Structure formats: C-alpha cells, structure tokens
Amino acid sequence: MKQVVTFGEIMMRLSPPLQNRLSQASSLDITYGGGDANVAAGLAYLGVPAAHVGCFPDNAVGQAAAQHFRGHGVDMQHCVFRGQRLGLYFLEVGASLRASRIVYDRYDSAFANLQPEWFNWDEVFRNAQWLHWTGITPAISATAAQATREAIAAARRLGLTVSADVNYRRNLWQYGQRAQEVMPELVAGCDLVVCTEGDAEDLFGIKAAPDTDNSFVSMSEQLIARFPQIRQVIATRRDTRSASHERIQGLAFSGGNYYETEFFDINPVVDRIGGGDSFISGFIYGQLTYPTVQQALTFAVATSALKHTIPGDINLVTAAEVEHIVAGNTTGRLLR
Amino acid sequence: MKQVVTFGEIMMRLSPPLQNRLSQASSLDITYGGGDANVAAGLAYLGVPAAHVGCFPDNAVGQAAAQHFRGHGVDMQHCVFRGQRLGLYFLEVGASLRASRIVYDRYDSAFANLQPEWFNWDEVFRNAQWLHWTGITPAISATAAQATREAIAAARRLGLTVSADVNYRRNLWQYGQRAQEVMPELVAGCDLVVCTEGDAEDLFGIKAAPDTDNSFVSMSEQLIARFPQIRQVIATRRDTRSASHERIQGLAFSGGNYYETEFFDINPVVDRIGGGDSFISGFIYGQLTYPTVQQALTFAVATSALKHTIPGDINLVTAAEVEHIVAGNTTGRLLR
Amino acid sequence: MKQVVTFGEIMMRLSPPLQNRLSQASSLDITYGGGDANVAAGLAYLGVPAAHVGCFPDNAVGQAAAQHFRGHGVDMQHCVFRGQRLGLYFLEVGASLRASRIVYDRYDSAFANLQPEWFNWDEVFRNAQWLHWTGITPAISATAAQATREAIAAARRLGLTVSADVNYRRNLWQYGQRAQEVMPELVAGCDLVVCTEGDAEDLFGIKAAPDTDNSFVSMSEQLIARFPQIRQVIATRRDTRSASHERIQGLAFSGGNYYETEFFDINPVVDRIGGGDSFISGFIYGQLTYPTVQQALTFAVATSALKHTIPGDINLVTAAEVEHIVAGNTTGRLLR
C-alpha cells in the first residue's frame, strides 16, 4: 500500500507524574507528539504505511523526537534537521472537575523557522497516496504556511487525496496573517475536512443551523458549497462529563448523506491528548479498508475511544483491537 | 490450626506501569502469582496457616518467585527447585473500554517438567487439613496432571478436605490429553468445587437450565449427581461494566440449598487478576470460621471485592478488614 | 495584605505508591502536612500572605518539613527547631470500597514537647490579621494546649480575627486532660468556628435538632449562644460514595442566616487528605475578598473540591483556578 504523508510540527510534551502539579514535580514524564504526526503514527500502528515530514533542531533533543516516531513505525526520512530548538509544552493532567492544563513553549522553534525550499514534495510523495495536514501548521509561521500551500499543491498535482483537520487555535496565529486569510485557500485543496460548527464559523463565517440535530449537516453543506473539492466533512462530538469521563460520537457528511455513530463511553479517561488525531487515523484507515462511510466512521470513533485509554498522544492499537471494540466488546473483559 | 495446602505453578507477571502498552515501556512492574498459590497467600493474610507446593528453576528467578510467597507468609518448604525456566506472562492493564491483555510465555517451564515422584504427599500433608488445586495444573503437562492425581489421592486417604477451581482454559491443554478426559477423575475426588455453568458444560457436558435464575442451581445439582463426593459448588457472577468497573456476586449450592450475596460494586478496579482466587481464599476462611454457608459466602465476595482494589495477585487484607466491609462499611471513609 | 497565621504540628506523611499496601512497598512517597499548616499553604497559593508557627526537630528531617512549606510560600520564620523527632504517619491509599487507612506515629514529637515560652506571640502577630488553629493542637500535649491558649489570648488582645477547626479526634487526647475540659475555653475566643453536629455534641454536649435539614442551624445557634464571640459557623457535608467518589457541600451560619452550596461531585478522588483544610483556606480567602457569605462559601467548597484532585495535603490552586470552577466550568475541558 502507498503511504499516507503528514506534515507539521512535533513537540516534546512534559508532564508531572500522575495528577501532580508542576510545582510538586521532581521529574517530568516526556513523550513527543503533534497533531499531524500523531495521525501518521496511529496509521502505522493500524498497519497503513505512513510518513511524516517535519523540521527538527539538529541536536540530541531533535533526534530524540524523530526517533520516537521512527520507533512507532513512521518513515521519517524526509525530515529536516536544522534550527535551534524543539517546541515543547508542559501538561498538568487534571482529574474529575479539574481540567488538564497546557503551558506552551513553542515559539521560535526549528519548525517555525523552516524554509519551504527545504522540502522536495515530488520526492516526498513519490510513494504516497494521501496527504494530511492540520490548521496548526499554517498558524505557526509564514514559512510554515507557505510550505503547507506548496505541499497541498504538489499533492493535488500528483493525484493524492488531501485531508485537513482545520483545528482553529486562535492564540497561535501571531505572525501577522490571520487564519481567515490563510485557511480558505488551503482548505480549498482538500477532499476531506475535519471541522466543527464552531471552527467553520470562526474561520469561514459559516453559520450553521441553530438546531443541534441539524447544525453539522447545515455547516457541512455550506462548507462543500464554498469549497467544491471537499467531498467529506467529519467531526467528533464530545459530551464531556469531567476531566475523567468523556463520551464521544462520530459525525460524517459524505455524498449528501449524514452519518453518525452511537456514543462511546470512556470512564476513566487515561489521556485525552491526541483523541482527535486518532479519530482521523481511524477514519483514514477506514476509508482505505471498508466499503461504507458508516463502517469507517465507527472504526474512527472506536479508535479514538481506545486512544483515550492509552498514555501519550498516539493510538497504539492494532486494527484487530479496534475491530474488537467495533464488534461490541466494550466491557473490557480480560483477554488471555 | 492445620494448614491449607495448594499445588500449582507460580509465574512471574510483568506489566508496563499504569496503563502503558508494552511498546511504551522501559521498565516492567513485576510480581508473582498462580491460581492456587494466590489462594494460599490470601489465606495466610487472613490468618489461616497455608503451604504451597510447586516447582521452580534453581536460579535467581525461581528463588525470587518462591521468596515472594514466603514473604507473604506461605510455607514453601515442600517446593522443589529443579529445571530451567520460570513460566511468565506479560500483562497490559486496560482501562474503561480497553480490556487488559495477557501474553503468556509459560511453556516448557520447570513446573511443566516436574516429575510426580519429587513430591512426598504424605510428608506434605503431615500438618494439613485441606488441599486446594485448580484446573490449570493438570492442563500444563502430563506429569503435572499425574502429580495432581496423586495429591488428591493422598489427601483423600489422609482425610483432608479437597477443593478445586475447575477453571477451564482451552488453550492450555496442549500435551495430548483432553481436559474432558482428565478432569472428571480429578473432580470426583473433591468436596468443594468452584465451577461456572460454562465450565460445567465444556468439561462435563452438563447443560444447565437456560433460565439465568436457575442455571447455577441446575448445574450444581447435576454436578453433585455426577460426582457424589462433591458437597458444595460455588461461583462468582460478574457484571462487568468496563475494564474499570466491575460488580460481583457470590453464588453457592450446599446441602441442597442455594445461597447468593448482593452485588459488590468495584469502581474503579485497581487490579482484577486474582479476583477469583481471593474469592476462594475467602470462602475457605469462611468455612473454617463461620457456622453458616451464607456467612462464608458473603465473606468470600467481600474478600474478592477488596482484592480488586489492591495491586498484584493476592488479597493482602486481614480478616478484620474483610469483616469491616461485610458489616456494610463500603463507602470508603478514611480510617485513622 | 496582613498575614494569616496558623499554629500546629506538621508531620511527614509516608505512603506506598498508588494503591499498594505497606507490605508491598519498596519506596514510600513522602510529603508533609498538618491541619493548620495546610490552611496556611493553601492561602499562600490563593495569594494571601500566610505564616505558620510550629516546632521541629533540629535535624535533616525537621528542616525538610519546614522547607516544604517554605517552598509553598509560607513564612516559617517564627518556627522553632528544638527536639528529637518529627511526628509522622503512614497512609495506605484505598480505592472503591477499600478505605484509605492511616497509621499514626506521632507521639513524643518535637511539637508535643514544645514549651509555650518559646513563642513570642506579639512578635509573631506583628504583621498579622488572623489566627487559625485546629482542635488537634491542644490534643497533642499540655504544653501545646497552653501555647494555643496563649496564642488565642494574644490574638484577641491585638485585634486579630480568630478561627478554629474544632476537629475532635478522640484517640489523640492522651495527656491527662479531656477535650471537654480544654476546648470550651479555647473556642470561646473564636470568631469563626468549623464544626459539625457530631463534634458539637461530643465536645460541648450540644444536641442538634434531629432533622438533617435543620440540624446544622440548630447546632450553630446553640454554639453561638454558648460562645458569644463566635459570629460564624461553617462545615462541609460529605456524601461519600466510595473511597474514589465523593460529593461535598458547604454549610454556613452567619448573622443569623443559613447558607449552603450545591454539591460538588468528585470522581475520582485523587487525594482526600487536607480536603477540610482547603475548605477553610478557601473560606478565609473568601471572607477577605468577597462581600457576601454565599460567595465565600461557594469559593470554599470549590477550593476543597479542587484539592481532592491534587496529590498531597495542600490545595495547590490559584484563586483564578477556583473562580473558573465557581463560574461553572466543572466538566474538565482541556485548558490550553
């Protein structure tokens, strides 16, 4: 099978053990993640060849980040090692009514300072069938936005499927261009878009129908009308009861039809970072594997639900394990 | 008080910390356990003299396993140290809808290669009142089955009570004899049997009444009719909500009467391995202590419920702690 | 802002990791805490200047205890370093239906052996507005009771507000005087008292109305009638579902009016030690900040609820974090 390629920043994530706060910690658990690279690693675990393209400082920290994803089976050969620092973030894990909290320290990273010409997209995509990116990448810097633009253009030219998680993070856009200026052109080049009603309004001024039952369809129809390349819109709906208890549902609009899954109950939540990314890796796997959108969507939410039970950013589950859940085995009976 | 003696294999259990998967782990938490030895250790904690008979490789790994149970108060003086390797298993602990998963690595262990003549059962039982064994032991190898046979025969001859947890594990029976050939003779020598409707059908072809309310009684009556030595049949009924939430109930058929307990709610489950073994250690304690089956059964389920809150295979609780639960103190108020 | 001063014993707390029992542990997590010092540290985190007065052995253990609170921002300059040992306690953390359990080892501590003349209360209170103490302190020894008496007298003389958590611990009173003899005089000097119906009956013979809805008011009215200096009585009501699931509500009687909050749901409980102390630090903060009792009370319960999600004795939360909860954000959505 040909590769799914992702492009974006990988950060070091540092968190105090268990539910401790930073001021209590004498060590920090570390892992590495990024909204796009998580999708690649998740796909690799599911058995889909995956490659990630990124930019790392050429030091022990950058090497360790790349090695982490290489270990998880992601082809990292097109990554660039230039620059000074790896972006990082501190995560305090909450519980019950206390939310988990992130302190970012990612400005001026090697990725933010990348030059678009460092990436030869024709070479990167030589063995690829799919490009996935997130709205975080063009938010980081003008050069990152430009590289995204070029990657999408090359992917379209070479006939790849292109997907995006629009993922609007207001605070990130600080280099002088607004998301509302940059994102439309990029999204216009996508076949599949992950987007909530809120992000559609913030980014594209799309006002969904106020009725919750229809709002996702309404938003999707408008989005597709605006960007005709888009063939599918998907999203998760979260019913967050507490930092320790989450219920998630998958939504899709495809071929003019609306699909949804039942809610999956996750109690306790072990680690919710990367929950959305694993939904996407599950959906891409599903698209490449199953004949129907409904099957792909159910597989995607089950993948995401499993991710919530695993420490770290990545859904470290095999396709067989997801199928076990899809088949209804959600009571967690011991497997010998 | 005279000893309760158990016979069977002890394995090393290796698990990644917390809910991590094996591929994430740079260390593994270890402990040691076995379906029969867990009963002995549980009894020792409850204050009943207990001995275990097993076979270990004569190396640092085997010594560590034996030492673990010796520390918990089990008399290990009749254990044999011969052979090459200790059986072991890897446990990935699940959460919520992700089940815990075991990868066994136990074939060709020192225990599997034991010779029946290494054990002098008259000597072993000199100070004993009770023999307990599980269906795992005769499943391991022909010599292990033969040693079980000899142990039961000696126990009967010397007037000990004999109990068995039939515990049918299809995948284990690989040495050429079928469980259905081996188990009937062994179970025929027992006074007390732990058995579910499913195991009774698989092992003895007993078909219980289809009605859930009657199925346990129906199965028990047939089992006793078939093996007249049996005086009591017990089991736990699990209402498993997720890997983190379990409800358990105790069932008993004794003297022609049916007994059951209310359900005990365990949320979250800290460690469910050994949950069944602790039920048995609680019931044996109860039989030796209380005048009524109902009391013994309630004590047994409370013991098992407490076990689910303790890391490792063994119910590390005193009889007073179980009685505290039996008395209705299940809301977990801090004890100063 | 002037300081809030607390007076009492700080102990080392030693607990096996996670839910392990002492007999399984090869290391113990340590922290330091005390019912009064926890209030000071909680206030310091909330932004209120706080000082603690205590007595520690003049060795590495005592220094470490003082340093712990100094790190959390508590002014420890009036602490005395004399004596032989630091009181300590072992905590086994329970889960679900297994209660957490404390084994105390605090007798004959440096604090118990303090001499009242070691403390110059005029000096201590030079920059203070408030004294808070708990019923544990006068329970420890005759000299500790005497020092409490002198501290209250000085505080009254200097115009400080005085609050007390009566916190009756029957087992502690072992030096020859009964709580019922000692406490009334001390409580008589307080403006604010934390007291449950049970403690009021045990300590002061006050019988509250049997009706749960009225019992707190009834008790408060009698308490104020008996000790006219008291202007406010507060308490938390706990609806403890299990060691892992708690619901708490705040109650106050002030100016002849009764106040209560809704219940806050805490599931799972990460660490319930210090839950009451954090309620008090929240209420003191509230009194110093908000115009109404209702606001202070709600802030207090929210502080306590957050404390239950944090390892250790102290509510390591900022006022902004508590206000976030008070504003209704209790579903734990990730904060970026």
Next chain:
Amino acid sequence: MKQVVTFGEIMMRLSPPLQNRLSQASSLDITYGGGDANVAAGLAYLGVPAAHVGCFPDNAVGQAAAQHFRGHGVDMQHCVFRGQRLGLYFLEVGASLRASRIVYDRYDSAFANLQPEWFNWDEVFRNAQWLHWTGITPAISATAAQATREAIAAARRLGLTVSADVNYRRNLWQYGQRAQEVMPELVAGCDLVVCTEGDAEDLFGIKAAPDTDNSFVSMSEQLIARFPQIRQVIATRRDTRSASHERIQGLAFSGGNYYETEFFDINPVVDRIGGGDSFISGFIYGQLTYPTVQQALTFAVATSALKHTIPGDINLVTAAEVEHIVAGNTTGRLLR
C-alpha cells in the same frame, strides 16, 4: 541442620534515592534491618536455617517489617506483635568525601517496650544450635537487656553456641544503666565475640598493645583471660578511603593463634550498612562448614565485601557466590 537464632530490634530504614539529601526527596526508598536480624537473613541466604526473635507493633508497619525478613527465609514464628511503633532511621547516602549520615528515630519503639516474659526461650531454642546477639539490644531498654540476659542463660543451659557483636554505641545507652555495668555479664556467656580494640577499651577497660600489628592479639588475649567462656575473638579492620571506596580485612584470634586475611578492595561501595553483620553471618557459616579458622575467616570477609556491593542491609549472596570470590575471582568478569 539446626537453626541459628538471633534476637534484637528491626527498624525501617528510609533513604532518599541515590545520593539525594532529605530536603530534595519526594520519595524514600525503604528497607528493614537490624544488626542481629541481618545476620539471620544473611545466614538464610547462605543456606543455614535461621530464626529471628523480635518485637513489632501490631500494625501494617510492623507486619511489613516482619514480612521482609520472612521473605528472605528467616523463621519469624517466635516474634511478638505488641506495642505502638516501629523504630526507624533516615539514611542519607554519601559519596566520595561526603559521609553517609543517619538520623535515628527509634526511641520508645515496640521492641524497647518489650517484656522479657513474652519470650519462651526453651521453645525458641527447641531446634537451635546457636544464639547470636549484638550490644545494641541491651542498650535499648532495661527490659531488652533483661531479655538478652535470659536468652543467653537459656542458650547456655541448652548447650547452644553463643556469639555476640559487642558493638558499643555510646548514644544508645539512655535508660539509666551503663554499658560498662551491663555488658560484662552478658559477654561472659559467649563463645565467640566480635570486638575491636576500641570497644574493648570502652566497655571493659582493656588496653591493647599500642602497636597496631599486635593490638588485636593483645586485646583478644586479655578479653579471653577476663571471660574464660570466650574461645574466639574476631573483627574486621577497615581501611576507609572514602564513602565510595573501602578496603576490609578479617582478623581472628582462636585457640591461641592469630589469623588474618588479605584486604579486599571495594570500589565503589554500593551500600555499607550491614557490612559488619554480613562478616558475622559469613563467619558463622564458615565455622559450621570449614575445618579451619582461616577458611571461615576468609569466607567471612568475602561475604562482607560482597555485601558492600548490594543495596540494603543483607548479604543476598549464596555460598557458591562467596566461594567464587574466595577462589580469587575478584575482577568481576561477567557471569553468563
């Protein structure tokens, strides 16, 4: 083989990880040890049946201490569980020129408060050949001294060999009797004594020849002249280069002859606590095994040298491992 029995206090030892100081630690590594019990455990590892007699608080802490030694193979059946607290000590591990440092917290322990009549020495010694005690035990309390007296008397009456490590700790003797009054009577009942020139002078006023080469012999001769029951005197000589580098030599005076071993070089020292105790367990093993004093002495020092490389108080080595060192294999080549 019959048992070697030891009598004395077991404490919990708490130390910050690695070379950290107490003020840096958020967890403490724990183990359990005592100068006499360490000898018993060391003997059990070497294959000699060993029992320990002690007194523990009847709580989870005391049970954990007893379990630790039970796991190491020591027969703990004659231990008594009465009293309030387990003695404990904090150990900061040094390195290089920084010495390790101990803060004791052992006063008023369950052992200190023992009553001599709790021990039935005829029962304890039923299957024993040897009693070993240390000078720490009679230093703890008058009742502990009295129990030691009774144990020695019973041992003599029943024909056991009696050995003592005189181990004079000035600071411990605080209950009103002086070591110089108590120890002579006790030592008078011993066959084998571990004693340095310094202790002999402090305890018995024996002045050894000033010449280092002769001082041990001179002291031993005087000791034997004074206490005719003594047949052998042994000691280690330490050439301490730093907290991380030690050289030790064994000395013995037996049958009028002087024996010594070469120096064993230990660099780095992993854990020097229990180094002397392991020397004694090695010598007792040697006496029971080898025909010559020289062999026993060499075995003893090699045991002690190995102990210095193992964390904790006890020489967790088999006799074969010690013999490997005795045979000259001290360069540490990997054993497969």
Next chain:
Amino acid sequence: MKQVVTFGEIMMRLSPPLQNRLSQASSLDITYGGGDANVAAGLAYLGVPAAHVGCFPDNAVGQAAAQHFRGHGVDMQHCVFRGQRLGLYFLEVGASLRASRIVYDRYDSAFANLQPEWFNWDEVFRNAQWLHWTGITPAISATAAQATREAIAAARRLGLTVSADVNYRRNLWQYGQRAQEVMPELVAGCDLVVCTEGDAEDLFGIKAAPDTDNSFVSMSEQLIARFPQIRQVIATRRDTRSASHERIQGLAFSGGNYYETEFFDINPVVDRIGGGDSFISGFIYGQLTYPTVQQALTFAVATSALKHTIPGDINLVTAAEVEHIVAGNTTGRLLR
C-alpha cells in the same frame, strides 16, 4: 545578619535519569538553577540570609522555579513575574571518559526580556550587605546588562560589597554587544572577582605569566592594577581526571598575598553542575565568618567538593558539615 543578594536568570534543568542519553529517556529529572541563584541558595543553607532577584514567566513553570529556591530558603520577594517562557537546558550526564553534555534552550526567556525599571534596587538592598552577580547575566540581553549595571551602581552607592564571577561564555553573547565592551565597566565596580587566567585574557586582554605556578598571581596583579576597586581575586583549579573523577584546589590573591589550598579529591563525582557557584557561596560565608583568607578559602573549596557529591545545582550542606570536612574528615566514615 544582613542579606547577600544575587541577580540573574534561573533555568529549568532537565536530565535523563542516571547516565541515560536523551534518546533513551521516557522521563526527565528536573531541577532549577542559575549561576547566581545557586550562590544565594548555597548561602541560605550555610545559614547566611540570602535573596535572589530574577524574572520569571507568570505561569506554572515560572512559579515552580521560584518556589524551588524559596523552599531552599532564598528570599524571592523581589522577583518579577512577567514574560512568556522560562529558559531551560537539557543535561546528559556522562561518566568516565564520556563528558556530560548540555543542550541550551534559553533564548528569548522572560529574564532576557526584562526591563531594568522593573527592579527597584534601593528597595531590594534595604536589608542587604552584599551583591553577587555573574558574567552570564550581562551576556543574555542588553536589558539584562543594563539592569546589572544599575544594580552594581546602587550597591556601591549603598555601601554593599560587590562580587562577580566573570564566567565568560562566548556563545551566549549574541545581542550585539561584545563581552569585551560590556564587562570592564561592570567588573570595575567589584570588590571581589572570581576569575581564571583564561577568562582574564579573553575578557580583558590580560596575559598571565606562562609559568603555572605564577600565572594566577600574575593575572590577579594585573586585574587589580586595572580595576582598583577589586581587593580580592579567587578561582578554583580543576584537575579533571574524568567525568567521574575530579580534583579541585582553591586559589586566592588578597592584600598582595597568594593563598592556595590542598587538592580535594572527588571520586566519584555525583554532579558537577554548580561546583563553581558553591565555591563562591563558601567563600562569601568564609569572608563573613573567619578572620583569615586562608580559612575562607579552605572552607570554600570544601563546600565545592561537597557540592560535587550532591545531585542538583546547589550545595545543600550546613556550615557544620563543611567544617567537618575542613577538619580533615574526608574518608567518609558513616555518621550516626
């Protein structure tokens, strides 16, 4: 006693456990340190009142850094909490012939972006007798250099002693001004300077006599001739055998006389970060305590030697512990 005040950046230090490399680590040990703040904390441990002035991001990371030093007894009340990020560095600890390696990630930190007017030096120095700074601070940014300039001026005006560790780090000076332009003016305001021959040449063009025995004196004389305010020059001489074995000697030039200490042998080195800072804290303590330069110098080197045996940046030793070493107790005999 009045305070010693330090000014400079505090960073988070992150290192893989033991000798692991970054690519092997799943957690990082963290501590906090800075060349100047380490001096303050070291002094606080030695019993000298110390304050530090710095600038931290106003988030959980910055608060944790400040709390670390507050816990160690440093007065942090004049610190400013403004800005985005805390500088940090990754440390891989070497051993034997493999050097420890630092990867810095400190650019654009809150401290680098400080504004000089945020610090009211008259207020800071109200209770101070001494200002200490290092050459790292003016290297960080123009505003940091300006604040240093203002601090020195204020200190001089208020009659404080001023000391500096010139500590030339070529790579740090990146904001447009050269060390050679900035440092002379700052050093001109100092009474005591820590400086090696190499730094003197690089920074001030001072060429010391080529003969090792005379080079320090030669350099010192020229330095004092150039900057007449300087009354003392001190330095350590390192005889580095490997990453695990260090020998250090103290040198001083004061009042026209040369002083040196013997070499202190440190084997193994536990942590050499902060070794120079602890030398300075020891020397300042010595100056404030002892009548002679020789005594202060010996105390300083002994402090530094002890620091090499302690994890983290700070010499967590009491004055009594240093005096114990100074008195010749360097063989590390166990202290009970």
Next chain:
Amino acid sequence: MKQVVTFGEIMMRLSPPLQNRLSQASSLDITYGGGDANVAAGLAYLGVPAAHVGCFPDNAVGQAAAQHFRGHGVDMQHCVFRGQRLGLYFLEVGASLRASRIVYDRYDSAFANLQPEWFNWDEVFRNAQWLHWTGITPAISATAAQATREAIAAARRLGLTVSADVNYRRNLWQYGQRAQEVMPELVAGCDLVVCTEGDAEDLFGIKAAPDTDNSFVSMSEQLIARFPQIRQVIATRRDTRSASHERIQGLAFSGGNYYETEFFDINPVVDRIGGGDSFISGFIYGQLTYPTVQQALTFAVATSALKHTIPGDINLVTAAEVEHIVAGNTTGRLLR
C-alpha cells in the same frame, strides 16, 4: 551509502534497577539487544545505513523488540513475525568485585524456530554492501545455522563484504551439532573475523604462540592460512580490574601487519553489555571512512569505551562524539 546488514536473535533484557538483586526487585528495567543487531544499531547511530534481519513472535512483546531497534534507526523491514516467544535474559548488574550475572531464558524462541526459506536474501541484500553475523546465531538451532549459511552464500555471490564475530558460547550449542563442525564452513566465507586466541583454539584447534605479545599475531596468521578468504582479524584485549573498572585495547592483523591501540580506561563502567558489539560497529564505520587500519581500530576502541558509559546494549554515540575521544578528550570536561 549502502546498508550494512546483520542477522541474528534479539532478546528482551530484564534487570533490577541499579545494583539490586532479582529477589529485591519489584520492577525490572527492560531493553532489547542481540550481538548482531547491536552492531546494526550502533552503525545507524554513527550514520551508516543499517538493516537487521531477525524473527520475532507475532505479539506485543515481539513488536516492542522490533520497535526498539526501528527507533534507533535500523531498517527492520525484512524481519519476520512468526512464532511463540521472544528469548529473554535476566541481568543482575554487579559492582566492584561482584560480577554482573546473566540468567538466560531463550530456548525455543521464535528465532530458534525460524525456517530458512522465510528469508529472501537476494531481496534483503538489494541495497547492501556488508553482512555481519556472530557465532551465536548458528549456535541457536539447526535452522538458524542453515539460514546463516544461506545468508553468507548469498552475500558472497552478490559481492558483499562479510564479517563475523566468532563469539564461542559453549553452553548454547545444544541442538546436536558441535560448533567445531559448523563454524569452519561459515567462517571460511568471511573477509573480516573478530576472534580471540581462546576462541581460535576452541573452535579451530589453532594454538597461538604462548608469548602474550605474539599470541594474537600467531593466531591470526594461522587463521588466515586456514581460511584464505579472511583478510583481517581483530579483537579487543580486556584488562578487567573489577566489575566497575575496565581497560580495553584494540588489536588488528591486516595485510600481514599487526596494529594495536593504547588502553582506554573506563572507570566506572556503567554498562558493559554490548561492549564487543560496539567495537565492531566502530571498526566497520572506520573501514568505510578512514584510509588506514590504525585509524579504524582506534575509532573502534573509542566507540567501545564510550559504550561502556551508556546504559543498554547499544553505542548511542555519534561519529563526532567518538572522534572527540579519539582526539584525546578523555578527561570528561563538561560540554556546553
């Protein structure tokens, strides 16, 4: 550059933390290694493309082992996932005079049960220049020996360089064929052989000159005479002072000339497992990089020396780091 390919078994290595013994451990540090795969991973770190061919059980344990090496940059695409269990070994790390000790548990592993036809060597070598194998592989099973035979034949046919570490482990050869029958044919196909005088005598009956100075040359000459394909013989000479102190030297015989390096001193040794493998990865790197044998040999020993300072089996060092040592920087000065 084309790949270096290795073939052999990868095992899980389990060791108690620090210097603890198995009986003390409640967790085991794990890593993965194998004599051949370690060479591949070491080369990947040095920047040489490397691939490993092995056979793993198709379960979470086998996947984790493969992932470990994939993370370190080794191409694992030709590995086979079939079979039941991963071989493993327990390692107790010694110190000073106590040797590290290995308990193997590797029989009947997936690798031992491989079928030669599972490997398509023409495909494997498509992009390769070098094959490296060790004498461990043909010792494991007849099929492993046959696969080695086929790999060598294919490599020769395709023009690859072939190297072998003869590494005779007597205990491993248990499947019915003797090393002396199997090895000669395999070694005959090699260009470069790592062999000591002892192994040459045991395997090939070659008696080296008794004089130590000449023995390596004498052995090498006879080896080359016997197997004319061999062009180079290399070895390390170890001067093992203790488990913590090692000195190593490199020896080579090439083109009729003898080469040796100076001794590298390693004190302390952090981890000596894989020390020989890292020597080989260094020598292969050197052969591919430097013009002279002497340079390659020095680089090889320096690589091995660095490996001894790093936990785990693999030399996690860059070529630049080795060159830093080769350039004489062996005193471990901190690198900023």
